[in-house]
Amino acid sequence: MVTLKDIAAHVGVSISAVSLVLNERGEGRVRPDVAARIRNVADELGYAPNLLARGLKTNQSHTIGLLSDQVASVPFAGQMLGGAQVSAAEEEFLLIVVDTAGNRDLDGTAVKTLLQRNIEALIIATDFHREVDLPMTPRAMPVVVLDGLPRDRSAAADWVIPDETGGAYAATTHLILAGHRRIAFCNVEDERFVARTLRRAGYEAALSAAELTPDPALIVDASDPSTAAGRVQARRILSTHDRPTAVFCFSDQIAFGFYQVAQELGLRVPDDLSIIGFDDQPFIADSLLPGLTTVRLPHRDMGTWAARQAIARLRGEAPSGPVSTQMACPLVERGSVAPPNPEGGSPHI
Amino acid sequence: MVTLKDIAAHVGVSISAVSLVLNERGEGRVRPDVAARIRNVADELGYAPNLLARGLKTNQSHTIGLLSDQVASVPFAGQMLGGAQVSAAEEEFLLIVVDTAGNRDLDGTAVKTLLQRNIEALIIATDFHREVDLPMTPRAMPVVVLDGLPRDRSAAADWVIPDETGGAYAATTHLILAGHRRIAFCNVEDERFVARTLRRAGYEAALSAAELTPDPALIVDASDPSTAAGRVQARRILSTHDRPTAVFCFSDQIAFGFYQVAQELGLRVPDDLSIIGFDDQPFIADSLLPGLTTVRLPHRDMGTWAARQAIARLRGEAPSGPVSTQMACPLVERGSVAPPNPEGGSPHI
DNA sequence: CGATTGAAGTTAAACGTTTGCATCACCGTA
DNA sequence: TACGGTGATGCAAACGTTTAACTTCAATCG
Numbered sequence: 001m002v003t004l005k006d007i008a009a010h011v012g013v014s015i016s017a018v019s020l021v022l023n024e025r026g027e028g029r030v031r032p033d034v035a036a037r038i039r040n041v042a043d044e045l046g047y048a049p050n051l052l053a054r055g056l057k058t059n060q061s062h063t064i065g066l067l068s069d070q071v072a073s074v075p076f077a078g079q080m081l082g083g084a085q086v087s088a089a090e091e092e093f094l095l096i097v098v099d100t101a102g103n104r105d106l107d108g109t110a111v112k113t114l115l116q117r118n119i120e121a122l123i124i125a126t127d128f129h130r131e132v133d134l135p136m137t138p139r140a141m142p143v144v145v146l147d148g149l150p151r152d153r154s155a156a157a158d159w160v161i162p163d164e165t166g167g168a169y170a171a172t173t174h175l176i177l178a179g180h181r182r183i184a185f186c187n188v189e190d191e192r193f194v195a196r197t198l199r200r201a202g203y204e205a206a207l208s209a210a211e212l213t214p215d216p217a218l219i220v221d222a223s224d225p226s227t228a229a230g231r232v233q234a235r236r237i238l239s240t241h242d243r244p245t246a247v248f249c250f251s252d253q254i255a256f257g258f259y260q261v262a263q264e265l266g267l268r269v270p271d272d273l274s275i276i277g278f279d280d281q282p283f284i285a286d287s288l289l290p291g292l293t294t295v296r297l298p299h300r301d302m303g304t305w306a307a308r309q310a311i312a313r314l315r316g317e318a319p320s321g322p323v324s325t326q327m328a329c330p331l332v333e334r335g336s337v338a339p340p341n342p343e344g345g346s347p348h349i
Numbered sequence: 350m351v352t353l354k355d356i357a358a359h360v361g362v363s364i365s366a367v368s369l370v371l372n373e374r375g376e377g378r379v380r381p382d383v384a385a386r387i388r389n390v391a392d393e394l395g396y397a398p399n400l401l402a403r404g405l406k407t408n409q410s411h412t413i414g415l416l417s418d419q420v421a422s423v424p425f426a427g428q429m430l431g432g433a434q435v436s437a438a439e440e441e442f443l444l445i446v447v448d449t450a451g452n453r454d455l456d457g458t459a460v461k462t463l464l465q466r467n468i469e470a471l472i473i474a475t476d477f478h479r480e481v482d483l484p485m486t487p488r489a490m491p492v493v494v495l496d497g498l499p500r501d502r503s504a505a506a507d508w509v510i511p512d513e514t515g516g517a518y519a520a521t522t523h524l525i526l527a528g529h530r531r532i533a534f535c536n537v538e539d540e541r542f543v544a545r546t547l548r549r550a551g552y553e554a555a556l557s558a559a560e561l562t563p564d565p566a567l568i569v570d571a572s573d574p575s576t577a578a579g580r581v582q583a584r585r586i587l588s589t590h591d592r593p594t595a596v597f598c599f600s601d602q603i604a605f606g607f608y609q610v611a612q613e614l615g616l617r618v619p620d621d622l623s624i625i626g627f628d629d630q631p632f633i634a635d636s637l638l639p640g641l642t643t644v645r646l647p648h649r650d651m652g653t654w655a656a657r658q659a660i661a662r663l664r665g666e667a668p669s670g671p672v673s674t675q676m677a678c679p680l681v682e683r684g685s686v687a688p689p690n691p692e693g694g695s696p697h698i
Numbered sequence: 699c700g701a702t703t704g705a706a707g708t709t710a711a712a713c714g715t716t717t718g719c720a721t722c723a724c725c726g727t728a
Numbered sequence: 729t730a731c732g733g734t735g736a737t738g739c740a741a742a743c744g745t746t747t748a749a750c751t752t753c754a755a756t757c758g
Contacts, residue, residue: 001464001744003743003744003745004744004745005744013707013708014707014708014709015708015744015745015746016707016708016709016710016746016747017706017707017708019744019745019746019747020707020746020747023746025746025747028704028705028706029705029706029707030705030706030707031705031706031707034706034707048461048464048465049465049744049745050405050465050467050743050744050745051465051466051467051745052401052404052405052410052466052467052743052744052745053405053713053743053744053745053746054744054745054746055401055713055745056399056401056402056405056712056713056714056715056743056744056745057712057713057744057745057746057747058713058745058746059713061401074427075424075427075631075632077427078423078424078426078427081446081448082448082450085446085447085448086448086450089447089462094445094447094462094466095446096443096445096446097430097434097444097445097446098434098438098443099430099431099434099435101431101435112397113438113443115350115397116397116398116399116400117400117401117443118399118400118401226636227632227635227636228636231638253632253636256636257636260638263612281632282424283424283576283602283630283632283633284632284633284636286576287575287576287577287602287605287606287633289576289580289609350714352713352714352715353714353715354714362737362738363737363738363739364714364715364716364738365716365717365737365738365739365740366736366737366738368714368715368716368717369716369717369737372716374716374717377735377736378735378736378737379736379737380735380736380737383736383737398714398715399713399714399715401713401714401715402713402714402715402716402743403714403715403716404715404743405713405714405715405742405743405744405745406714406715406716406717406742406743407715407716407743408743
């Protein structure tokens with residue numbers, strides 16, 4: 001590896017002169033022609049500053065730590081990480097990711113690992129929108145929660161979450177505009193899903209806005225967001241005599257379950273049953289037949305925001321209080337929504 | 350942050366004494382009682398070594414770089430990263446991941462970023478088993494290819510790949526043992542998939558071992574490993590008059606397509622058609638109805654191996670030549686395989 | 699004409715470690 | 729008494745940077 005010393009020796013000046021020039025601080029301190037020589041030699045030799053050394057001196061490692069307990073467990077995680085990493089890189093920051101592999105990091109080992117590397121900011125990422133407990137961090141270090149919010153709302157952390165309510169509203173409205181009146185909502189029962197309440201609010205708001213009264217019988221809770229749990233609710237809800245003509249599902253997985261049960265019952269999607277999911281999960285939403293109309297979770301955008309926000313704070317460009325934002329969840333139209341079948345609910349066999 | 354100097358001041362010894370003790374090098378050089386005092390104070394103050402400083406001095410950053418062009422793009426990536434990161438952590442190494450976000454890193458910017466951070470070893474990860482071009486790296490730096498192999502086979506790099514042939518053999522044999530004789534294989538046509546050839550070899554070997562002659566009409570190529578491409582081949586192959594009773598698919602996605610077309614044609618899975626996939630893709634294989642019997646790609650294990658191998662090389666524990674390994678791809682049995690229906694191929698409507 | 703200014707650098711200290719070498723007290727031996 | 733050996737400890741240099749403070753020299757100014 002080439003060091004400042006090497007360049008200095010080649011050019012015949014002192015190390016500091018080289019440092020000054022290469023950091024664009026040589027203006028008026030180093031003669032232009034000497035500066036040019038230095039730059040040339042640096043180029044020729046392929047100089048790249050040793051960031052360990054620089055970090056040691058300046059205490060600015062240009063590194064952001066990302067802590068997560070689930071990089072592996074969930075497919076969208078990659079999108080968030082990718083977004084964060086790429087936008088960090090745009091600002092010449094490096095993102096270092098530590099995954100506690102599912103173990104709640106109670107003793108703070110993971111955070112310590114990161115602090116030892118002199119990270120300048122910390123991003124806490126979750127596998128789904130929920131409340132998180134923040135680890136202990138040095139007073140001045142920016143902390144950003146990615147896809148979640150601090151349980152202690154007074155904590156000095158920024159956060160970004162999806163606009164769950166907006167997404168649910170858009171989905172439900174889409175169904176209403178297609179002509180549906182009996183629209184079911186298959187939610188999840190687990191309280192840890194913050195989205196649970198928010199999506200329901202969006203669903204209800206959309207109905208109200210269209211002057212429809214929600215039918216409690218059409219709102220059901222799956223035990224979790226899985227396909228199997230979706231099937232259970234689908235069987236209950238689709239075999240009633242006045243079944244809904246459309247269903248909005250908490251997850252694409254659950255929607256998948258509704259596809260399967262619809263098949264079983266001889267209901268065609270979308271002719272006899274319109275379905276909308278949530279997540280826009282790769283390899284599912286677009287693989288289903290017909291393609292699943294769904295609401296996209298903006299994982300990449302959230303990752304991007306988190307990294308940018310962390311950097312903005314580092315630079316003192318952010319307001320003093322915590323800032324938070326909601327990312328839009330756009331509706332992705334595929335083929336699972338159609339006007340309700342006037343014929344009514346009689347199954348085609 | 351607490352430094353050696355702080356501890357030295359508290360105890361009333363020199364910095365070097367503290368350093369020696371804390372690195373277990375004090376034996377016979379520092380009196381035991383003093384050593385104990387040092388350790389105590391270090392604990393109390395919550396000392397953690399500054400790894401930048403240490404790395405600068407020792408030139409050992411205890412960091413491994415992982416370069417990939419697709420963390421985001423593929424769901425399994427997380428498994429590989431998780432495996433690599435966790436096993437690196439076990440050896441007190443940190444994994445830093447740089448994703449070029451799909452841009453082939455021609456100028457080596459990404460590698461440079463990593464080298465600037467003084468990484469000690471480099472892992473090159475791919476999104477699917479294929480040949481990769483290795484970037485320029487310092488002569489002595491260990492390089493490990495994860496889920497792929499160097500195009501230049503004489504390069505000084507280790508690599509780990511899945512045992513594609515073994516997995517395909519197991520899958521095909523499983524179908525044979527269930528009683529199937531007409532077993533189709535839906536491959537992909539894109540040559541970049543190294544697995545293409547290997548899985549086909551496993552399929553054919555299994556048939557030969559059972560003294561079955563492969564029927565060329567039963568081997569088809571999908572244009573890519575997607576569900577849509579799978580459907581195209583499924584329609585061709587399942588509507589023939591003497592259709593196969595079982596099919597082994599290159600991917601779970603393709604298998605998904607076969608489920609869909611089987612439905613369309615009134616064929617029941619597994620009664621009328623047995624299906625085996627490849628990948629064990631989360632949220633698909635276990636969501637299908639019936640669950641998809643498939644071959645698991647050992648992403649996590651490969652990640653683990655890559656990190657361990659890199660570290661072993663660093664420590665000089667590896668043989669001098671390149672080493673490579675194949676990870677077993679176990680068959681995961683769910684519900685999509687049954688004995689062939691003696692009734693024959695007549696569709697049930 | 700002596701003092702001031704400005705350009706063009708250089709010196710040296712510092713960041714937190716690690717580590718070879720020097721120091722020093724003490725002991726046993728010749 | 730002198731000497732080598734040991735055990736305990738401190739000193740100081742080095743890793744590659746950054747940066748405040750300094751030097752030197754020539755030119756300008758009142």
